[in-house]
Structure formats: C-alpha cells, structure tokens
Amino acid sequence: MLNNDLVIALRHFSRNKGYTLVNVLGLAVGMACAILIFLYVGHELSYDRYHEQADRIYRVVFNDNAKTPRSVGPALQADFPEVQDLLRLHPTTGTWVMKYEDRIYYERAVYWAGSSLFDFFALPLVQGDPESALEAPYTVVISEDTARKYFGDKDPMGKTIVADNGFMLLTVTGILENMPANTHFQADFFISLASGYEEYGRWSRENWDSFFFYTYIMLEPGVSPAELAAKLPGFVDRHVGEQLQRRGGRYEFSLQPVTNIHLYSHLENEPGINTDISYVYILAAMGLFILVIVCINYVNLTTAQFVHRFREIGMRKVLGASRLHLVRQYLGESVLLAFAALLIALLAVWLVSPWFDALTGMPASAGFMGNAVWWVALPAAAVFIGLLSGGYPAIRLSAFGTVPGLKEGRSACLGRPGRPHETDRALSRKVLVVVQFAISIALIIGTGVLFSQISYIQNKHLGFDREQVIAIPSIAEVAYQYQPWKDELLRHSGVVDASQGVYLPGLEGNIGWVTSETAWRVDDPNQVKHDLQGIIVAAGYAETLGLELLAGRSFSGPLDSKAESDKILLNESALRVLGWDTPEEALGEQVQFGIGMTQTVIGVVRDFHLRSLHLPIEPLVILYGRGQLMVVRIQPGETTRTLDLIEQAWARYFPDFPFTFSFINEDIDRLYRAEERIGYVFAVFAVVGVLLACMGLFALVSYTVERRVREIGIRKALGASSRRMLVLLSAEFAALVLLANAIAWPAARLFMNRWLESFAYRIEMGWGIFFASGGIALLITMITIGYHVIRTALANPAEVLRGE
Numbered sequence: 001m002l003n004n005d006l007v008i009a010l011r012h013f014s015r016n017k018g019y020t021l022v023n024v025l026g027l028a029v030g031m032a033c034a035i036l037i038f039l040y041v042g043h044e045l046s047y048d049r050y051h052e053q054a055d056r057i058y059r060v061v062f063n064d065n066a067k068t069p070r071s072v073g074p075a076l077q078a079d080f081p082e083v084q085d086l087l088r089l090h091p092t093t094g095t096w097v098m099k100y101e102d103r104i105y106y107e108r109a110v111y112w113a114g115s116s117l118f119d120f121f122a123l124p125l126v127q128g129d130p131e132s133a134l135e136a137p138y139t140v141v142i143s144e145d146t147a148r149k150y151f152g153d154k155d156p157m158g159k160t161i162v163a164d165n166g167f168m169l170l171t172v173t174g175i176l177e178n179m180p181a182n183t184h185f186q187a188d189f190f191i192s193l194a195s196g197y198e199e200y201g202r203w204s205r206e207n208w209d210s211f212f213f214y215t216y217i218m219l220e221p222g223v224s225p226a227e228l229a230a231k232l233p234g235f236v237d238r239h240v241g242e243q244l245q246r247r248g249g250r251y252e253f254s255l256q257p258v259t260n261i262h263l264y265s266h267l268e269n270e271p272g273i274n275t276d277i278s279y280v281y282i283l284a285a286m287g288l289f290i291l292v293i294v295c296i297n298y299v300n301l302t303t304a305q306f307v308h309r310f311r312e313i314g315m316r317k318v319l320g321a322s323r324l325h326l327v328r329q330y331l332g333e334s335v336l337l338a339f340a341a342l343l344i345a346l347l348a349v350w351l352v353s354p355w356f357d358a359l360t361g362m363p364a365s366a367g368f369m370g371n372a373v374w375w376v377a378l379p380a381a382a383v384f385i386g387l388l389s390g391g392y393p394a395i396r397l398s399a400f401g402t403v404p405g406l407k408e409g410r411s412a413c414l415g416r417p418g419r420p421h422e423t424d425r426a427l428s429r430k431v432l433v434v435v436q437f438a439i440s441i442a443l444i445i446g447t448g449v450l451f452s453q454i455s456y457i458q459n460k461h462l463g464f465d466r467e468q469v470i471a472i473p474s475i476a477e478v479a480y481q482y483q484p485w486k487d488e489l490l491r492h493s494g495v496v497d498a499s500q501g502v503y504l505p506g507l508e509g510n511i512g513w514v515t516s517e518t519a520w521r522v523d524d525p526n527q528v529k530h531d532l533q534g535i536i537v538a539a540g541y542a543e544t545l546g547l548e549l550l551a552g553r554s555f556s557g558p559l560d561s562k563a564e565s566d567k568i569l570l571n572e573s574a575l576r577v578l579g580w581d582t583p584e585e586a587l588g589e590q591v592q593f594g595i596g597m598t599q600t601v602i603g604v605v606r607d608f609h610l611r612s613l614h615l616p617i618e619p620l621v622i623l624y625g626r627g628q629l630m631v632v633r634i635q636p637g638e639t640t641r642t643l644d645l646i647e648q649a650w651a652r653y654f655p656d657f658p659f660t661f662s663f664i665n666e667d668i669d670r671l672y673r674a675e676e677r678i679g680y681v682f683a684v685f686a687v688v689g690v691l692l693a694c695m696g697l698f699a700l701v702s703y704t705v706e707r708r709v710r711e712i713g714i715r716k717a718l719g720a721s722s723r724r725m726l727v728l729l730s731a732e733f734a735a736l737v738l739l740a741n742a743i744a745w746p747a748a749r750l751f752m753n754r755w756l757e758s759f760a761y762r763i764e765m766g767w768g769i770f771f772a773s774g775g776i777a778l779l780i781t782m783i784t785i786g787y788h789v790i791r792t793a794l795a796n797p798a799e800v801l802r803g804e
Contacts, residue, residue, distance in 0.1 A: 019301065022301060022695070023298055023301055023337055024337055024340050024341050024344065025341075025344070026297045026298065026692060026695055027294050027298060027337065027338060027341030027345075027389070028340075028345045029692065030290050030293065030297075031341055031342055031381075031382075031385070032346075032348040032349050032352075033290045033685050033689075034290055034291050036356055037283050037286060037287035037290075037681075038284070040283060040360055040362055040681070041280050041284050043181075043182060044262070044263065044275065044280050045280065047182045047184060047259065047263065048182070048183060048184055048258045048261065048262065049182075049259050050122055050180065050182070051120065051121050051122045051258070052122055053120070053218055054259055055257075055259070056084075056218050056220075056221065056223075057217075057218050057257075057258040058216065058217055058255040058256060058258065059214065059215065059216050059255070059256045059257075060072060060076065060215040060217060060253055061256050061267060063250055063251070063531075064267050064268055065211055065267060065268045065269055066214060066265070066267040066269045066270050066271070067211040067212055067213060067269045068214070068215045069207055069213070070088070070213045071207055072208070072215055073086045073088050073213070073217070074086065076235070079238070080228060082219055082227075082228050083217045083219065083228075084218045084219060085116055085217070085218040086215070086217055087113075087116045087117060087119075087120045087215075087217075087218075088193060088214070088216075089111050089112065089113050089114070089117075089185070089213065089214040089216070090111065090113075090212055090213050091185075091214070091271060094108075094473060094474075094629065095108055095473040095628070096110050096163060096189075097163075098150075099161070099162040099163075100150045100151070100159070100160075100162070103150070104656065104657065104658060105149070105150070106473065106657075108473070109186055109188040109189065110187065110188070111189065111190050112190075112191050112196045113134055113141075113191065113193060114193045115132075115134045115135045115192065115194075117190060118130035118134075119218075120216055121183070123176055123177065124177045125175060125176055125177070126144060126175040126176070126177055127156075127157055127174060127175040128141065128157065128175060129173075129174070130174070133173045134173070134190060134192040134194075136173075137192060137195045137197070138168060138169060138170055138192070138195050139170065139172075139191075139194075139195070140161065140163075140170040140171065140172055140189055140190065140191045140192070141172075141173060141175070141176050141189075142161075142172060142174075142175060143176050143178050143179065143189075144175060145188070146188045146189065147172075158171060158172065159171070159172050163191070168191075168195065170191060170195070176190070181361075181362070181363045182262075184262050184265075184271065184272060185271035208239065208240050209594070216258065225255050229254060232252070232254070235253070236251055236252065236253065250531055262274050262275065263275060263277040266615065268533075268611075268615075273670075273673070275674040276674075276758045278754060278758055279674070279678050279755075282678070282682070282751070282755065283681065285751075286682065286685055286689070289442075289443065290688065290689050290692065291385065292435065292436075292439065293436050293440070293689055293692045293693050294385075294389075294692055295389040296435060296696050297692060297693075297695050297699065298334070298337075298389035299389060299429075299432060300429060300432060300433070300696045300700050301695075301696075301699045302334075302389075302390070330390055331387060334386040334387065334389050334390025335382070335383055337386065338382040338386030338389070339379075339382050342378060342379070342381075342382040346378075359681060361673075361677060430736055432696070433697060434743070436693040436696050437697070437737055438741075438743040438744040439689065439693070439744070440689055440693040440777060441740055441741055441744035441745075441748070441773045442744040442748040442751075443682075443685075443686035444686060444690065444772075444773040444776060444777070445744065445749075445752070445769055445770060445773045446751070446752055447679075447686045448773065449748075449756070449763070450675075450678070450682055450683075450752075450755075451683070452763050452769070453675070453763050454672065454676055456762070456763045457672050457675070458672070462608055462609040463547070463606055464505065464545040464547050465633075466505070466664055466665040466668060467665055468496075468633055468634045468635070468639070469544065469633050469634070470634065470662065470664065471504050471506075471507075471630070471631055471661065471662050471663075471664055472629070472632065473630075473660060474628055474629070474630055474654075481653065482559070482630060483558055484653065485650070485653040485654070486498045486499075488649050488653075489632065492642065492645050493635065493638070494634060494635045494641060494642030495632060495633070495634065495642060495645075495646070496544070496635055497543045497633050498540060498630065498631065499537060499538050499539065499540035499541040499630075499631050500537070500541075500626065500627045500628075500629060500630050501536060501541050501627035501631065502536045502625075502627040502629065503627075503629070504545075504631055504664060504667075505545075505609060505610055505611075506665075506666075506667030506669075506670070507629075517531070517534040517594065518532070518594035519532050519578070519591050519592065519593050519594070519621065520591070521578055521579065521592075522589070522590040522591065523589065524579070528579075529594070530577045530619065531619070532574055532619045532620065532621045533610070533619065533621070534620070534621045534622075534623060535620070535622055535623070536622075536623045536624070536625040536626070537555070537625075537627060538624070538625070538627065539554070539555040539558075540555075541554070542603075542605060544631050544632070544633045545631065545633075546633075547605045547608055548605060549604070549605055549606075550572070550604045550605065550606055551582075551584050551603065552587045552601070552603030552604060553602055554602075554605075555569070555602075555624050565624055566597075566600060568591065568599040568602070568621050568622060568624075569601075569602065569603045569605055569621070569622040570586060570601055570621055570622070571605055571606070571617070571622075572606060573607055573617055573619040573620065574620055574621055575604055576619075577619040578591065578619075583604035586604055587601060587604075588600065588602075589601050591621070599621075605622070612671045615760055616760040616761075631664075632646060643661075646659075646661075690780070697733075698784055704732075705788045712725060715728075726785065730785050733781050733785055734778065737777050737778050737781050740777065744773075748770075749765060749770075752765065753765065
C-alpha cells in the first residue's frame with residue numbers, strides 16, 4: 001500500500017514539475033531561513049549555559065555596577081554557609097605590555113583570576129593542571145592562540161613572559177582552549193590572583209570603597225538565591241554600616257544568575273557588550289512567521305491546483321479508495337515534499353553559513369549538524385510542517401464526491417461564486433492571505449523602526465565632536481612621559497589638540513574605567529550625599545573632545561602641575577543633583593567626597609554621552625590627573641599625513657612600544673554592533689518573508705482569476721476594458737490588504753515599543769512608517785493582480801468561453 005502511494009505521489013510530482021518545484025523551493029527557502037534564525041537564537045540563549053554548575057553560579061552586583069569591592073567575596077563566604085565557593089576576577093585596566101624574548105605585544109584581554117576559575121567555568125586546559133595552575137604567585141594561563149602567537153611551535157609550559165612592562169615575570173602554567181564565543185567575558189591571559197597580592201600589598205587590606213573585582217559565588221545545592229539575597233541588607237549593615245553613615249549614598253548588593261548576564265544585564269563596567277533578550281524574541285517570532293508564511297503558501301498553491309486532480313479523486317473513489325486513504329495519500333505527498341525541501345534547505349544553510357556567520361558574528365553555524373539534537377528536531381519539524389501544510393488540502397480534496405468529480409470536473413473544483421461550499425473555501429483562503437500580509441507588513445514596520453533607531457544612534461549628537469579624534473592606548477610609563485610628546489605634536493598644524501584620561505567615549509569592556517563617587521556640597525548644612533560617576537583627565541581633554549563649556553574654565557597647565565589637583569569639572573546632571581540652579585552658581589564652590597578629599601568647582605560642561613545610548617547620562621565629576629589613554633584631535637583633510645607624523649613622534653619618544661590607535665567614532669559605532677547586526681538580519685529575512693508572501697498572493701490571484709474566467713470573458717465580450725477588470729478584482733484584494741494593516745499595525749507598534757524601551761534615548765514611532773508599509777503591501781498586490789488581469793484580458797473571449 002505504501003509503495004503504491006509513493007509511486008502515485010512521484011507520478012504526480014513528475015506530471016506537475018512546475019507546481020512541485022515552486023512548492024518545494026518555497027518550503028526550502030522558509031526552512032533555511034528558520035534554521036538560520038533559530039541557530040542564532042540558540043547561540044544567544046546558550047551563553048554561559050555550558051558550565052557544569054551554571055544553575056548555581058551567581059555574579060554579585062553592587063548597585064548598578066558589575067564590579068564590587070575586593071572584600072565582598074571573602075566576607076560573603078565567611079558569613080553565609082550557603083556559599084559553597086568563591087571566584088574573583090580582576091580585569092586589568094587599559095593595555096598591558098607583554099614581552100617574550102625580543103618581541104613586544106599590547107594585550108587587553110588580561111584578567112587576574114582566583115585559583116577556583118576552573119571550578120566555576122568549563123574552560124578546558126590543553127596543558128597544565130586546573131587544580132594548581134593559578135595557585136602560586138606569578139603564574140599565568142594563556143589561550144591557545146596566544147601561545148601560538150608568542151611561542152610558535154615551541155612548548156609554552158614553563159616559559160617566562162615579561163609582563164606589565166617588566167614589573168612582573170610570569171611563568172606559563174597552563175594552556176587554555178580558546179574561550180567559547182558564548183561566554184560573557186573573553187580573556188587571553190589569566191594571571192593568578194596571588195600575583196596581585198604579592199605585587200600590590202593593598203589588595204590584602206579590607207576595602208569596601210574600590211570597585212575593581214567581578215565577584216562570583218557558587219551556591220550549595222538546593223539553596224534559594226532569593227533567600228540569600230534577602231539577607232544581603234543585613235550583610236551590608238554588619239560590614240559597611242559605620243562606613244556607610246560617613247560615606248552616604250546607596251550601597252546595595254544583589255545576585256545575578258551567570259546565565260542571565262549576556263541577555264539581561266546592562267550594568268556599568270560590564271566585561272563586554274551584552275545584547276538584549278528582546279532581540280531573541282523578535283528573531284524567534286520572525287522564524288515562526290516565515291514558517292507560517294510558507295505553510296500558507298503551500299495550502300494556497302495546493303488548493304489552486306485542485307482542478308488538475310478532481311477527476312483523479314473521482315476515479316480513485318470509483319475504484320474503492322476510502323476518504324481516509326485519500327487523506328493519507330495527500331498528507332504523505334506533503335510530508336515527502338517537506339523532506340525534499342529540508343534537504344535543499346540544509347544545502348542552502350551550508351552554502352550561506354559563511355556569509356551568515358560574518359553578518360551575525362556567530363561562529364561556525366554550518367557545524368550545527370554535529371549536534372544530535374538537530375538530527376531529531378529537523379526531521380520532526382519536516383513531518384510537522386508537512387502535516388500542517390497538507391492537512392487542509394488533503395481534507396478538502398478527499399471531501400469531493402465521486403459523481404460530481406467525474407461529471408463536473410473543472411467546474412466542480414473551481415466552483416461558482418455564491419455556492420455555500422465555495423464561499424467557505426474562498427473565505428479560508430482569504431483568511432490565510434490576510435495572515436500572510438499582516439505578518440509581512442509587521443516585518444516591514446519592524447525593519448523600518450529598527451533601522452531608524454540605528455540611524456538615530458549613529459547620527460545623534462553626543463555632546464561632543466566625535467569626528468577626527470583618535471584614541472591611543474598606552475601604559476603608565478608612556479602616560480608619565482607624554483608631555484614632551486604632546487608638546488611636539490602641537491607644533492604640527494595637523495594636530496588641533498591632545499590630552500589623556502582614564503576613559504573615552506566608545507570604550508568597551510575594561511579598556512578604561514569610571515569610578516563611583518559619593519559627594520556633597522560643603523556649604524550644605526544637611527550634607528545630603530549623592531552618587532556621582534567620576535573620571536580622571538589631563539589638561540586639554542575638554543578641548544580635544546569638543547565638550548561645550550557652559551561656565552568657568554577647563555584644566556590647564558602641564559600634567560605635573562599641582563595647581564589643578566584640587567579642582568574639578570561637573571556636567572549639567574551633577575550640577576542639578578548637587579542643587580545649583582545655574583552653572584555660574586557652582587563656580588568656586590567646594591564639593592566634599594566620601595573618600596575624604598575636598599575639591600573646588602572651576603567649570604561646568606554640557607551633558608555628554610560617556611557611555612552607550614542604552615544608558616542615561618549620569619551625574620559626572622571630572623577630576624584632574626593622569627590616564628592611560630591618549631586622545632588626539634586631527635585637522636580635517638590632513639588625516640593621513642598627520643597620522644604619519646604622530647607615529648613618527650611616538651617612535652622617537654617611545655621606541656620600545658608599538659603604536660596603535662583607533663578612531664573614536666568607529667569605537668562608538670562598535671557599541672551598537674549588536675543592533676546593526678540584528679538590523680541586517682531582520683532586513684534580509686523581512687525581504688524573504690515578503691517575497692514568500694507574494695508567492696502566496698500570486699497563487700490566490702491565479703486561482704481567483706481562473707475561477708472567474710467565464711465572468712471575465714463575458715464582461716470582455718460585452719465591452720469591459722482591462723482597467724475595469726483591474727478595478728473589479730483589485731477591490732476585493734485591497735480590502736484584504738487593509739484588513740491585514742489593521743491587524744499588523746497595533747501588533748508591530750506594541751512589539752517595537754517594547755524593543756525601543758531598552759534604549760535610554762530613542763526615536764518616536766511616527767505614522768509614516770506604518771503608512772509606507774501598508775502602501776508597499778498594496779503596491780505589491782496591485783502589481784500581482786495587474787499581471788493576471790492583463791494576461792486574461794489579452795486572451796480572446798471566444799476562446800475563453802469555449803474552454804468553459
């Protein structure tokens with residue numbers, strides 16, 4: 001029986017090659033898109049879930065800061081038996097100079113790490129013992145790529161790397177497999193935390209005011225994180241209560257599941273750029289929508305082909321075929337087509353995976369076939385799609401009677417307007433097309449909103465001039481000797497200004513650092529305390545970045561000048577928080593800081609975006625001092641020549657250190673690379689979705705025109721014009737498009753508003769994008785209808801009526 005059904009199915013496919021090809025390719029394109037989308041979604045959801053104890057690992061968070069004081073970890077472990085283990089990671093700030101033999105490298109992905117690193121995170125060692133690799137002082141574990149870069153084919157174990165420009169000699173005790181991309185932090189060097197205690201004695205002292213450590217705890221099995229979190233206010237009172245009374249401000253700890261960091265965490269001082277769970281929801285919905293579209297296409301294309309199988313059904317019923325057998329036959333054909341489409345889809349995924357990986361930054365999507373889950377999921381999905389797509393056509397086809405099928409043939413199949421059974425079938429097809437177009441319109445709206453927000457981000461004025469500014473990472477030694485280098489640069493006409501600081505806009509991870517300060521006005525009798533952000537900069541910082549000075553002056557003089565050491569600048573937000581009404585009021589006033597220093601306000605700058613637009617502008621105090629980041633503004637039109645001059649000056653003053661730089665505007669753009677990638681992915685699949693929906697519309701229009709061919713022929717014979725025919729048929733489909741808009745607009749607005757809420761600064765969704773999306777859908781509909789009407793109108797009415 002099954003063999004006979006298979007033969008019949010193959011014979012039908014062979015006789016209807018065009019129809020079969022369109023159906024298979026439509027399903028294949030939809031499946032390929034869905035596979036790629038769900039690969040990306042799966043990758044995003046997999047972050048930090050591969051660790052063996054991932055469900056028991058939590059990061060300790062201070063206020064809105066991912067970093068904590070160094071004392072909090074040991075205190076938590078001592079106070080709470082619920083804490084099974086502790087790990088502290090201290091990212092090195094800025095750039096480290098590493099040297100092996102006569103080769104010098106700049107490294108940024110460097111962490112101090114506790115010896116429990118490999119107990120927390122599933123980071124396999126190619127060489128070395130995970131139990132002891134980070135126990136002793138002055139030991140380091142490096143990645144495979146780093147080992148290859150430094151040592152080539154030599155065995156790295158036991159070799160010595162000169163670190164921090166000669167301040168430390170590190171012995172290689174382990175080689176780490178390159179860290180998986182789905183980890184919330186990335187590192188090439190893990191230096192034992194014991195090295196830090198040896199090198200910096202202050203690390204051994206209790207401290208609750210400096211925030212440099214990422215603190216992770218592993219809970220005992222069965223411990224409720226919510227119950228432990230409820231005890232943290234008492235923990236703060238015990239350890240910081242007296243200090244907090246003096247310091248003031250907000251001082252809270254919370255627990256964050258390590259598996260939530262990548263998709264849900266947007267704190268200050270994150271180790272990398274996280275994305276947002278809303279992107280996962282958007283793309284997952286898109287994948288499902290595309291599958292819905294191709295299933296609807298299959299239904300419409302199949303029902304449009306009823307005419308070619310109606311007599312076959314009547315004959316098979318005469319020969320004894322039951323309705324159940326016919327349903328099984330047609331469902332089998334659908335599943336067979338779905339499996340054929342799956343094979344083509346897998347080939348397509350394999351072919352486009354390099355492009356898709358480059359677009360999304362996702363590693364090796366083509367390697368997913370090595371995952372056994374996909375071998376189960378994909379065939380199951382093919383069966384489900386086949387049954388879902390073929391169910392309605394199979395039931396409808398098998399329902400035709402024997403005598404009508406043999407007697408009426410084409411007319412019985414196509415039906416006539418007004419017949420109840422035909423009205424039901426027409427209604428169901430229209431519903432499917434409305435769903436398709438509602439999805440397509442929503443995709444167009446989503447794409448438009450997404451790219452509008454990206455454009456807004458890229459073009460929004462950030463409070464400073466981001467063009468023609470370069471950032472040069474360096475180390476402390478260079479920073480201390482930079483004044484003569486700066487003086488030489490300023491003698492060149494191509495250099496507008498230069499400075500240095502601990503942080504620059506556009507930085508990510510731990511290249512720079514921003515402090516958290518508690519401050520109050522000295523003249524405030526109540527000494528109301530406020531939390532401020534703080535950065536340290538040298539003279540010329542405001543001028544180099546193009547910050548707008550609202551009152552007073554900025555820092556001036558050589559870097560070693562003591563005259564500016566007790567001076568500060570405030571931004572507008574800090575001015576308001578501290579209670580001054582105008583910038584002029586603050587000039588000359590003093591601000592007391594919780595760490596014990598008193599500073600005088602010499603200037604107020606307009607608010608500027610130091611961080612991503614995902615975050616609001618914080619009250620900021622700008623202090624005077626040295627930084628590990630050089631910043632230079634270059635004269636427009638002289639970029640290449642000036643960069644050469646800067647590099648030459650660098651080589652004269654700092655011959656032992658490589659010269660590297662980046663443009664700040666490019667660094668800022670990288671902050672939004674997740675949005676940009678999602679935007680391109682969304683656009684590509686939105687276009688595919690719309691094209692697939694057009695296939696479904698084409699099938700329905702084809703069916704409708706064929707069903708009304710006698711009517712069109714008669715109208716044509718009576719003198720009706722092609723334009724009249726177009727208007728006649730367009731009205732029906734225009735109504736469907738309008739209904740689809742009514743469904744798509746509120747849904748898209750609700751969904752995209754939720755996404756925009758992840759930005760502190762965002763566009764307002766105007767109605768223009770909605771009307772444009774509806775107009776595009778209507779235009780596509782008119783073009784499709786016009787093609788069929790013109791083709792039918794050009795036919796000889798006599799020939800049309802004779803065929804009927």
